[in-house]
Amino acid sequence: MMVFAIILVSSCALIAGALWGIYRPPSARVEGFVVAMAGGALIVSAIAELLEPAAQSTGLWGLLFVFGLGATVFTAIDTWIEKTVGEESGGGLLAAIVLDGIPENLALGVVLITAEPATVLALAGSIFLSNLPEAAGGARAMAENGFSKLKTLGLWSATAAILSLAAIAGNLLLSPIQQSPLALIQSFAAGAVIASLATEVFPKAYREDNQLAGVAVALGVAIAFTLHQIGG
Incomplete structure (x- = not known):
């Protein structure tokens, strides 16, 4: 039950973010701070x-x-x-989130196999915080490029469903395999996540909120580190 609850929470960030971007778009500085x-x-x-x-x-x-x-692979x-x-079209951001989110959510599913609840919470919370402002910004861009509210929400809901399936697949399909192949999958996912931070997350955060981007990154590190220490 915890598996599906965590997956639901992290994926619903996309739908919540899309609703935020469609009906009450965040300011650039707020979006940049949360992304950082x-x-x-x-x-x-x-x-x-x-x-x-x-x-x-x-x-x-x-x-x-x-x-x-x-x-x-992620960079390519x-x-x-x-x-x-x-x-910048919104559709491109949507595609990037799918490709970034698949390894992230596979990793979430893998972590759910053996991790302590606080450890799972740290990763799920990080993904939630990442998806929320990205979906808000993407939905806002799609609305500005002529997408209807219903179509925009539908696309982001479909994306949430795809990423939920990735997390479920990671949890159900990878749990029976040997530890060594599982470790390589975890390593691959970590590389994709780090590359996404360097090419997508931090540049966007600095453009939107350069004065406080460093403080926001440090705050995110502190929150995740605290959760990891509690879980450890």
Whole structure:
């Protein structure tokens, strides 16, 4: 039951964010601050909930290779989206969130296999904080580009469903496999998350709220670190 509750909470952030962006768009500074805070939390989650557990089950060099591969694959896909769709359109941001969110939610499903509740809460909370303002900004951009409110909400709801399925798949399909392959999947997901922070989250946060972006990142790190310490 906890599995589905956590997945529901993290995925519903997309729908809540879309409603926020459609009916009461956040200011650029508020959006930037929340995005930066989420990015700080995801740094801790990627290391503490993905890389550290993976290091206990596989060799360091293999882990680092797959970690780098995850970052490279995400960067290649993100670059393709930017060149072919254009992320400022809203639709491009939607596609980026799907591609970013799939490894994130696979990772969430994997973490749910063995992690303590506070550890799961840290990763789920980080994903929630990340998805909420991104969906708000994307929905706002789509509305500005002529999408109807109903179509915009429908697209973001479908995205939430896809990412929920990814988390469920991560939890149900990956739980029976050996620890070493599972560790490599965790490493790949961590690389994709870190690459998304460098190319998407932090640049956006700085553009929108450069004066407080650093403070927001530190706050996100502090929140996630605290949850991790409690869970540990």
